[in-house]
Amino acid sequence: MLKHSSAKDIVVIATHPDDETLGAGGTLLKHKAQGDRIHCIFCTDIFEEEGFTPQTIAKREQEIKAVSAAYNFDSVHRLGLKTTKCDEYPKSMIIAQFSKIFLHISPQILYLPFAYDVHSDHRIIFECAFACTKSFRYPSIEKILMMETLSESEFAPALNIQSFVPNVFVDISEFFKQKCAIMSLYESEVGLSPFPRSLKNIESLAIYRGSTRGADDSSLKDAKICSGGGGISETPLYAEAFMLLKEKC
Numbered sequence: 001m002l003k004h005s006s007a008k009d010i011v012v013i014a015t016h017p018d019d020e021t022l023g024a025g026g027t028l029l030k031h032k033a034q035g036d037r038i039h040c041i042f043c044t045d046i047f048e049e050e051g052f053t054p055q056t057i058a059k060r061e062q063e064i065k066a067v068s069a070a071y072n073f074d075s076v077h078r079l080g081l082k083t084t085k086c087d088e089y090p091k092s093m094i095i096a097q098f099s100k101i102f103l104h105i106s107p108q109i110l111y112l113p114f115a116y117d118v119h120s121d122h123r124i125i126f127e128c129a130f131a132c133t134k135s136f137r138y139p140s141i142e143k144i145l146m147m148e149t150l151s152e153s154e155f156a157p158a159l160n161i162q163s164f165v166p167n168v169f170v171d172i173s174e175f176f177k178q179k180c181a182i183m184s185l186y187e188s189e190v191g192l193s194p195f196p197r198s199l200k201n202i203e204s205l206a207i208y209r210g211s212t213r214g215a216d217d218s219s220l221k222d223a224k225i226c227s228g229g230g231g232i233s234e235t236p237l238y239a240e241a242f243m244l245l246k247e248k249c
Contacts, residue, residue, distance in 0.1 A: 008036045009074075009140075011102070012111040012147075015043050015125045016083060017064050018186045022197065023147025024111045025179035026172025026206075027240050028071055031109075033175075037074040039105050041098075043125050044083040059188065066185045070178075077101050086124040094128040102132050106140035114146045114243065116162040118155040133246070145242040150205060151196035166241035169213035176206060176238040203238075210237035 010031050014020035020028065020040055028038050046052040046060055068076050079097050081089060112129050113122040126146070133141055145168060147153075153164045172179065180199050184190060193200040215237055 006035065008108040009039065009105050010036050010109045010111070011039045011041065011105060011107040013041045013043065013113065013125060013129050015086075015113050015119070015122045017042055017044075017060065017067070018183065018189045018197070019113065019122075019147070019149050019152075020111075021067065021179060021183045021186070022151075022202070023113070023149045024240060024242075025182055026175040026238065027111075027170045027242075029175040029178055030170065030172060032072060038071060039075045039077070039101075039107065040068065040071070040073045041077045041079065041101060043079045044081045044086065044121060045078065046083055050082055050085075056188075063186050063188070067182055070182045070185065075105070081121075084119075084121060086121040091124070091128055091131075094124070095131045098129050098132045099137075102138050102141075108140060108142045110141060110144045111242070112144065112146050112245075113149060114153045114156065114164050116156040116164075117149060117152040119152050122149070122152055130245075135248075141246075142248040144245040144247075146245060148205075148209075148241050150201060154196070164241075164243065166209070166212075166243055168242040168244045169209055169239045170242070171210070171213060171216075171237060172206065172240050173210070173235075173238045176203075206238035206240065207236045209241040210239040212241070213237065213239040 012020045012024055012028060032038055042064060046057055048054065048057065079094070110133065113126045115123065115126045117123060132138060133144055148164055148166065156162050156164060180202060183199065183202065189197055190199065192198055
């Protein structure tokens with residue numbers, strides 16, 4: 001695969017369609033704007049034998065096609081696993097699928113589901129994907145991050161080792177509206193607040209993560225300063241949060 005020297009290959013792993021947008025939508029758009037190549041792996045699908053109607057399946061396919069076009073993914077990969085039933089497959093089979101894709105793409109950055117998401121599919125996919133990150137087998141990988149996925153990560157057990165505690169915050173203010181527009185393409189997955197996957201909740205989380213990240217110094221020069229020393233702006237800073245697992249420096 002011929003690659004531009006400065007561009008990076010990014011792989012985002014969506015256990016279920018919409019996870020890529022909930023967890024890293026703005027960050028993926030930012031990567032794309034910087035000239036990076038984005039590759040998405042959709043792990044699960046829905047099937048008639050699992051009780052889904054042909055109409056529902058067709059609608060989901062349309063949603064995935066529309067979302068892939070909106071991001072302008074450089075490649076899309078489908079593992080074809082049954083949704084909510086990843087535990088029915090041998091892990092060795094799933095690992096082999098990830099391995100083949102990683103070796104073909106040679107990615108520099110991976111976005112994975114959080115290891116302790118409440119959904120068993122997410123935990124299995126994390127384990128299988130992370131098995132394909134050993135540096136002596138996949139030397140191209142420079143950075144591995146876990147995503148925060150609304151309706152999954154916040155329901156992880158309230159134990160120190162299993163809680164999502166982010167240490168990387170990406171400013172997505174420029175891309176937040178586009179992220180929400182893409183999320184809205186998943187009509188079957190978006191609901192009204194207090195449903196976790198609502199646009200209101202997505203915005204609330206992005207504002208909260210933005211406040212944790214903080215503004216850049218240049219953006220505070222013309223802002224009013226409050227007594228605590230922080231800048232006050234009428235425009236919120238939106239951010240996505242990640243947990244960094246590995247970084248080559």
